[in-house]
Amino acid sequence: MPQKKIVIEPDPILRKKSKPVEKVDDELRRLLDDMLETMYAAPGIGLAAVQVGILKRLIVIDISKDEDKKEPLFLINPKIISKSQQTSTYEEGCLSLPGHFAEIERPAECEINFIDYNGKKKEIKADGLLSTCIQHEVDHLDGVLFIDYLSKLKKDMIIKKLVKHKKELNKIVL
Ligand code: ZN
Numbered sequence: 808m809p810q811k812k813i814v815i816e817p818d819p820i821l822r823k824k825s826k827p828v829e830k831v832d833d834e835l836r837r838l839l840d841d842m843l844e845t846m847y848a849a850p851g852i853g854l855a856a857v858q859v860g861i862l863k864r865l866i867v868i869d870i871s872k873d874e875d876k877k878e879p880l881f882l883i884n885p886k887i888i889s890k891s892q893q894t895s896t897y898e899e900g901c902l903s904l905p906g907h908f909a910e911i912e913r914p915a916e917c918e919i920n921f922i923d924y925n926g927k928k929k930e931i932k933a934d935g936l937l938s939t940c941i942q943h944e945v946d947h948l949d950g951v952l953f954i955d956y957l958s959k960l961k962k963d964m965i966i967k968k969l970v971k972h973k974k975e976l977n978k979i980v981l
Pocket of ligand 1: 900901902903943947
């Protein structure tokens with residue numbers, strides 16, 4: 808299973824809206840497997856397809872901390888159908904914004920429907936870390952990043968640092 812390259816902000820693709828998936832077949836499952844491997848290797852607990860440059864409504868999540876007992880969750884065309892009034896705050900990071908973290912307040916619980924790895928329609932209710940993770944990843948499918956919830960000043964500062972970081976990555980030494 809080949810790993811994929813993770814897109815780093817700023818990149819215009821991260822601001823695009825991903826398209827719904829029409830068919831769950833082996834090719835799509837291969838892509839989900841590759842996304843999962845890319846996420847584990849990073850390491851991260853969630854990854855949306857747009858983060859590997861593919862504008863499809865696909866998410867992989869695994870919030871289990873146990874190396875031996877992985878619990879991957881594959882979400883195809885996820886839709887948030889309800890959110891709680893009550894909120895919770897987590898310090899969020901993102902594989903597309905390496906090295907940057909911020910406390911983000913989101914609805915504490917959410918309910919989603921989605922299509923699973925086998926093409927079956929499912930519904931789950933999530934709370935805690937899973938709820939935040941799902942909302943963060945669904946945001947990616949709509950071109951939203953966690954820094955969009957910060958003040959313009961904080962957001963601009965992070966983007967400036969990322970631009971510098973990307974320039975460093977592109978430098979070559981001969
Ligand atoms: Zn992210």
